[in-house]
Amino acid sequence: MTTLAVYSNKGGVGKTTTAVNLSFLAAQAGAKTLICDLDPQSSTTFYFRVKPKLKYGAKRFLKGGRHIVGSIKETDYENLDLLPADFSLRHLDAGFSKFKRPKERLKKILKPLKSEYDLVILDCPVTISILAENVFNAADFILVPVIPTTLSVRTFQQLLSFCQKNHYDSGKIFAFFSMVDRRKKMHNLLIAMMLKEFNGMLRSFIPYLAQIEKMGAEREPVVKSAAGSLAAKAYHNLWTKFQEAAHVDLRG
Amino acid sequence: MRDHLKFSLPEKYSQRQLTGALAEHYVIRKEPTVSESMAIYDTFDWRLFNKSLVLCASQNNLFLRKLYKNKVIHSAAIASPPVFLSDLPEGELKDRLAPVIKMRALLKLVELHSRLTPYRALNRDEKTVARLVYEETKPAQRKNVSILATHLWVQPLKGYTTECQAICKDLEAAGFKILKREDIYFKAIAAAGKKAGGYSSKLNIRLDPAMRSDEAAKAILRYLLRVVKINAAYLEKDLDTEFLHDFRVATRRIRSALGQIKSVFPMDVVSRFKSDFAFVGKVSNPLRDLDVYLLREQAFKALLPPALRSDIDPLFDYLRGNRSKALQKVIRAITSKKYSQIMRKWESFLDRPVEDFPPAANAGVPVFALAQKRIWKQYRRVLKDGGRILEDPEEGKLHALRIECKKLRYLMEFFASLFPPKKIKKLIARLKTLQDKLGDYNDLCVQEKYLLGIAEKLPAAHRKSTKTAMAIGSLIGALNQEKRVIQDAIAKTIGDYASSSNKRAFGELFASQQKETVQ
Numbered sequence: 053m054t055t056l057a058v059y060s061n062k063g064g065v066g067k068t069t070t071a072v073n074l075s076f077l078a079a080q081a082g083a084k085t086l087i088c089d090l091d092p093q094s095s096t097t098f099y100f101r102v103k104p105k106l107k108y109g110a111k112r113f114l115k116g117g118r119h120i121v122g123s124i125k126e127t128d129y130e131n132l133d134l135l136p137a138d139f140s141l142r143h144l145d146a147g148f149s150k151f152k153r154p155k156e157r158l159k160k161i162l163k164p165l166k167s168e169y170d171l172v173i174l175d176c177p178v179t180i181s182i183l184a185e186n187v188f189n190a191a192d193f194i195l196v197p198v199i200p201t202t203l204s205v206r207t208f209q210q211l212l213s214f215c216q217k218n219h220y221d222s223g224k225i226f227a228f229f230s231m232v233d234r235r236k237k238m239h240n241l242l243i244a245m246m247l248k249e250f251n252g253m254l255r256s257f258i259p260y261l262a263q264i265e266k267m268g269a270e271r272e273p274v275v276k277s278a279a280g281s282l283a284a285k286a287y288h289n290l291w292t293k294f295q296e297a298a299h300v301d302l303r304g
Numbered sequence: 305m306r307d308h309l310k311f312s313l314p315e316k317y318s319q320r321q322l323t324g325a326l327a328e329h330y331v332i333r334k335e336p337t338v339s340e341s342m343a344i345y346d347t348f349d350w351r352l353f354n355k356s357l358v359l360c361a362s363q364n365n366l367f368l369r370k371l372y373k374n375k376v377i378h379s380a381a382i383a384s385p386p387v388f389l390s391d392l393p394e395g396e397l398k399d400r401l402a403p404v405i406k407m408r409a410l411l412k413l414v415e416l417h418s419r420l421t422p423y424r425a426l427n428r429d430e431k432t433v434a435r436l437v438y439e440e441t442k443p444a445q446r447k448n449v450s451i452l453a454t455h456l457w458v459q460p461l462k463g464y465t466t467e468c469q470a471i472c473k474d475l476e477a478a479g480f481k482i483l484k485r486e487d488i489y490f491k492a493i494a495a496a497g498k499k500a501g502g503y504s505s506k507l508n509i510r511l512d513p514a515m516r517s518d519e520a521a522k523a524i525l526r527y528l529l530r531v532v533k534i535n536a537a538y539l540e541k542d543l544d545t546e547f548l549h550d551f552r553v554a555t556r557r558i559r560s561a562l563g564q565i566k567s568v569f570p571m572d573v574v575s576r577f578k579s580d581f582a583f584v585g586k587v588s589n590p591l592r593d594l595d596v597y598l599l600r601e602q603a604f605k606a607l608l609p610p611a612l613r614s615d616i617d618p619l620f621d622y623l624r625g626n627r628s629k630a631l632q633k634v635i636r637a638i639t640s641k642k643y644s645q646i647m648r649k650w651e652s653f654l655d656r657p658v659e660d661f662p663p664a665a666n667a668g669v670p671v672f673a674l675a676q677k678r679i680w681k682q683y684r685r686v687l688k689d690g691g692r693i694l695e696d697p698e699e700g701k702l703h704a705l706r707i708e709c710k711k712l713r714y715l716m717e718f719f720a721s722l723f724p725p726k727k728i729k730k731l732i733a734r735l736k737t738l739q740d741k742l743g744d745y746n747d748l749c750v751q752e753k754y755l756l757g758i759a760e761k762l763p764a765a766h767r768k769s770t771k772t773a774m775a776i777g778s779l780i781g782a783l784n785q786e787k788r789v790i791q792d793a794i795a796k797t798i799g800d801y802a803s804s805s806n807k808r809a810f811g812e813l814f815a816s817q818q819k820e821t822v823q
Contacts, residue, residue, distance in 0.1 A: 101431035102463075125463030128424070128432040133462060271430075 053166045054300055057174040057191035061184070061214075062207040065197045066230040068095040069264055069274070071175035073287040074195075074294075076273040079132035083170040083302040086124065086133045088162075090144070090187075091177035094137035100127045101271050106138035113138070114147045116161035129276070133169075141177075148182050158186035171302050180214060188220045193298050197230035197258070200242040212250075226297055228256040228290055254297055256290040259283070308374070308437075308459040309472065310486070314479030319421065319438055322456065325478040326471060330425040330433070337421045341445070344416070344492060345386065347408035348538070348547070350501045355404055358489055361385060361412075368397055372487050386410050388544070407599055409544035414496035416452070416488070417445045425471055433467035435459040441488060443495035452491050456480060503534060505550045507557075507717045513672035518568040518658050520671035524561055524718050526654050528554045533647075540635050545595040548634070552592060555584045560714045564678060567666040573653065580646045587637040591630035593754070596747070597623050607782035608775060616775040622762050673816070675719035680814035682712040687807075690798040697791060699749060705798075706742040713739060723813050731809060738801045741794055748787040755780050 058071040068091070075087040089096040094104035102125050106112070112119040125134050148154040165172060176187050188194065198208050208227060215222045227250065233239050234257075247253050258264070263274060263283045270277050275284040295301060313322075323332040342362040346352045352359055356371040366386060367379045378397035387409050392398040423436040437457040442449050456475070460468035476482065493500050509527050511520050535551035559581045562574050597604075601620050605613045637643055662668035689705045713735055720728050759776055800806075 101429040103429070123463070126461040 053169055053172060054193070054302060055162065055172045055174065055191045057176055057187045057194045058197070059174070059176040059184070059187055059191075059194050060196050060198075060207070061178060061180040061211050062204055063178040065199050065204060066258060066264075067197055068099070068175055069267055070195070070197055070230070070258070070287075070290070071173050072096055072099050072267070073273045073275045073284075074291055075132055075171075075173045076129060076275055077287065077291045078171050078173075078302050079129055080275075081303045082131065084131050084168065085171045085173065086135060086165060086169045087173045087175060088135040089137035089175050090141060090183070091137055091175060092139050092142040093177065094139070096175045097134065097136040099267065099271055099273070100125075100134050102127070102134055102136050104137045104139065106136060106140070109138055110140035110143055110147055113141070114144075114151070114157065114161065117164050120161060121164065129273075145179075145182050148186060154182060155185045156189050158183075159190040162190055180211070185218070185220075188215070192224060193294075193300075194225045195294060196225060196227040198227045198246065199231045200229055200239040200246070202238075202242070205242055205246065208250075222252070226252045226254055226294060228254040228258065228293070230258045231260040232257045233260045252297070254290065254293045256286070256293045258286045258290065308457045310374070310483045311456040311458065311475055311480040312483050312486075313454050313456060317479070321478075322436075322438065323423070326425060326474055329470065329474065330427065331430065332436075333424045333426060335422040335424065337419055340418045340420060342416045342418070343385070344413045344489065345410040346413055347405050348411060348543070349408065349503055349505055349550075351404050351406075351408060352401075353500050354504075357404065358487075359401070359410070366392070366397060368400060371489060372485055385412065407544060408546050411543070413498060414443060414492045416492050417442045425467070427467065433461060433464040434471050435461065436471075441492075443492060452495055453488050455483070455488075505531065505546075505553065507720070509718065510721045511671055511719065513670060513722050515671045516658060516662070516667065517565070517669045517671045517674045518662065518664070518667035520674075521561065521565045521568045522654055522658070524565070525558060528558045528561065529650065529654060532558070536638050539638060542631060545599060548588060548592060548595065552585060552588055555581050557714055557718075559585070560711055561718060564682070564711055564715050565666075565674070565718070566678065567664045568674075569667070570663050577650060577653070580650070584637075584643070584646070588634050591627065591634050593750075594623055594627040594630055597751070597754075598627065604779060607786075608778055612771070612775040612778055615769070615771040616779065618762060618769065618772050619758065619776060622758075671719070672722050675715070675722050676814045676816045679712065679715050679719065680810070680816075682708070682715055683810050683814065686712050687802050690802055693798060694795055697795065702742060702745055702794070703749075706739070706746055709735060709739050709742060727809065727813060731806075731813070734801060734806055738797050741790060741797045745787065745790045745794065748783050748790065752780055752783050752787065755783070 056074075058067050058074070060067055071087060075085050079085040087096060087100075089104075097104045106120075107123040108119060113123075120135060123135060125136060126132075127134050148157050151157045162172060174187060174191060177183070196208060196211065198204050212222055212225070214220075215225065227246075229243055229246075232243070243257075247255070259282065261283050263278055263281055267274050267277075274281065275287050278284055323334070326332050340362065342360050345359045345361065353371070358369050358371055360367045360369070361382065364381055364383070365379055366382050367376045369376050378395070378400055380393050380395055380397040382392070384391070386392055388407075389398065389402055389405060392401065418439050418441045421438040423438065424432045425434045425436065427433050435458075437459070439453075439455045439457060440451050441453045441455075443452050458468065458472060458475070472482070490500060507527065509524055511523060515523075531554040532551060535547045535554065538547040539551065541547075559578055562569070562578050562581075598620065605616060608616060658667070666674050686705065686708050689701070689708055693701050693705060713732065716728060716732050716735070720732070755776055759773055762772070
């Protein structure tokens with residue numbers, strides 16, 4: 053089982069749309085996939101038309117094992133299951149700290165899913181607290197969407213220095229460009245700079261497109277609803293580039 | 305192939321009504337119809353069916369499942385329709401089938417064609433909560449072929465069991481019936497004009513203990529004639545080696561029945577038909593011998609040192625070449641005038657009603673009494689011959705004992721239905737242990753002799769090959785070694801068979817008080 057976290061310490065950068073579309077692509081290629089919605093805002097859960105409710109709330113979620121298996125819902129798509137979000141997940145940080153090794157709790161929670169799934173995608177909320185550290189410990193790879201704007205790039209740098217300070221392997225971090233507008237000079241400049249400076253930067257650009265925003269209305273991955281579209285192609289490209297860079301082959 | 309719930313539809317139900325029945329609580333969305341075809345395979349003698357297994361091929365995949373179950377146990381990718389075990393890719397499926405089908409060919413029994421219309425039941429959020437598949441199955445693709453079965457499959461989605469249960473309840477209220485112990489297999493086989501388990505090489509003859517012996521003998525012989533005819537019809541097709549084997553066993557049993565069910569038919573009748581069937585057996589001897597060698601090709605090679613294994617190939621190539629000639633000879637024989645004459649006479653003899661006045665001493669005796677007497681006598685004969693071997697285990701005597709055992713075995717099988725099934729089964733099993741040992745020993749003797757003579761018969765090019773000669777020599781040595789091991793063990797097997805517990809069990813069933821009535 054490969055665990056991939058789609059993570060960013062900045063909001064509104066396209067984490068959820070990325071997690072939703074990549075999970076669909078992996079499942080379609082034959083990998084048994086589970087997408088975990090860790091965000092109490094439950095956007096991923098909403099996209100898959102599932103009610104945002106864990107069977108026994110965050111408390112049991114923290115226990116892991118059969119408690120989370122019972123909450124898993126099959127999506128409308130073959131090979132793709134969802135662990136829905138729950139509003140009580142907002143207390144997750146406080147919950148982790150009650151356990152012995154609070155920063156490794158998530159890893160333990162996900163352990164029983166190992167035999168059942170080829171890929172687990174974590175859709176993470178905006179955070180750089182104890183939940184973030186749990187994500188860093190649980191994930192084999194961390195995929196970070198970065199908008200080529202000053203503030204977004206700055207936040208990404210903050211993330212890298214946080215990892216360095218806390219001895220997290222920055223080798224498992226991969227970033228790609230999100231909501232790119234090539235007409236903007238600033239975007240192009242920052243893209244060039246980032247590609248030069250950061251090793252894990254993928255040559256993958258998700259354009260800023262109305263079609264992707266429309267996903268909220270259609271409640272379907274854009275790679276499914278508009279399979280031949282520019283947006284779909286961009287996500288396909290991202291998934292290929294990621295697998296190449298991470299040396300993983302998730303085709304089931 | 306689905307691991308879901310299966311429903312039968314109420315009579316004269318249409319697909320449109322189906323959506324109506326569920327529309328109250330759910331939005332039902334139809335998806336494009338797809339077609340699927342699937343072929344069911346088994347051996348001629350239903351080896352898979354007898355083990356409650358169903359082997360299906362669909363597109364380029366082979367699936368194995370249990371009867372009445374939809375869950376696939378093993379599957380494998382195949383490039384062409386499977387015939388023999390050796391055609392299957394290495395893996396779990398092959399390992400599972402190997403001990404069941406052995407050397408028999410897989411035959412395509414029937415092809416099923418299904419039209420599948422998937423539906424999705426959506427909740428208020430338009431999330432799929434259950435998948436339904438409407439399936440119409442036909443035994444052929446043509447338009448005018450009537451539908452064999454119509455089913456509705458309901459597939460629950462993980463995390464939506466409550467919704468699925470509600471749907472099932474609605475369906476049941478609308479007259480759908482959940483099908484548990486039902487399998488399309490039977491309908492499919494019947495549509496192909498076949499009966500599952502309809503042929504077995506084993507004897508299954510029901511006799512009435514009070515029956516006149518000549519009538520019972522005719523019933524047994526009629527059964528055997530049927531086996532002969534069924535298998536003879538397939539010999540020409542040469543699908544596998546077992547048609548000939550079953551054909552030969554049945555003719556041998558006929559001869560044995562004529563000889564062993566004593567004094568039920570006039571002497572001249574018995575001797576005429578015995579010699580007729582001896583002809584049938586004799587003409588197929590060479591082909592069967594070659595089949596046995598070729599079936600054991602891998603086993604023989606395994607006996608050789610690895611360096612010599614490929615050097616024995618010329619021998620097997622030679623045997624294969626001879627086999628096609630031998631097969632032609634058999635086909636000529638069974639299509640000959642002589643053969644059809646024998647069969648015609650035989651059939652008319654069997655069909656003739658028994659005469660009111662018994663024509664032979666035991667003809668009018670109740671079959672139970674005759675069976676007891678014959679089996680008991682033959683059993684004692686086996687013990688006597690076995691005892692002599694213990695004194696002097698010589699090849700000729702072992703051969704004679706093997707023949708006597710075979711006669712006893714056939715008698716017990718002919719009359720098995722007259723005795724308590726469990727007890728007779730156990731006694732047959734004990735006899736089989738002894739027979740297997742004697743059979744192995746005999747095979748090794750025959751093979752050794754055959755190989756000793758074969759080197760001269762090989763085509764000139766190979767005759768000169770020292771390596772081939774070495775390989776054959778090495779094989780003879782290995783066989784001889786094995787022979788000696790069996791020879792050493794045979795005394796114990798005979799001793800076990802002659803044990804007092806076995807004697808008692810035999811005595812209980814067969815040593816009766818009524819023997820005076822039988823001559």
